[in-house]
Amino acid sequence: MIEFYPVIRSIHILTVILSGSLFALRGAAALFNQNWPYHTGMRWTSWVIDTTLLTAAAMLFSMLPGAMFANGWLTVKLILVVVYVLLGVLAMRRKFSRPTRTVYYVLALCVFGTIVSIARAHHPYGWLLKYLA
Structure with a gap:
């Protein structure tokens, strides 16, 4: 299965770009x-992209199971993915005021960039490495 790693990684990267x-x-459109x-x-488009993204991530993880414990980066990334999804859901909820949804939206984009x-x-x-090293 490792021979498919480059293809699956490319699919994962493409779906990250599409999803984000x-x-x-x-x-942005919801805020307006x-x-x-x-x-x-x-x-449905979002669900298909995100399902493909998560499937590719699971396949990559199954190929390199030791990566989870290498230095903690994958663990932090997975925790932030949960935070990103929650912030994204809150940003899209119509029951919140526009300023509140804007804060959730901006926070979600910041978390996405950090991921x-x-x-x-x-x-x-991540990006803090150059300032902390």
Whole structure:
């Protein structure tokens, strides 16, 4: 299965880009009171992308099971993924005021950026590494 690692990694990276971009677009549109981000087709698109993303991540993890405990970066990344999803859900909820949803949206984007930086650095500090090292 390891021979498929480069392909699965590429799929994972592509779906990270698609997922983050779609959230950024949908979140911004929702903040401007657009209805299309809430349509079933948009939600299905998001679910398909995120399911593909999580499947690729699980496949990568199954190929390299020791990576979880290498230096903690993957553990931190997974915890932040949960935080990102929760903030994203709160950002898309219409029951909150626009300023509250804006805060959740910006926080979700910051957490997403931190997740990407941790993945690229393969270190729990991610983008902070250059300031703390």
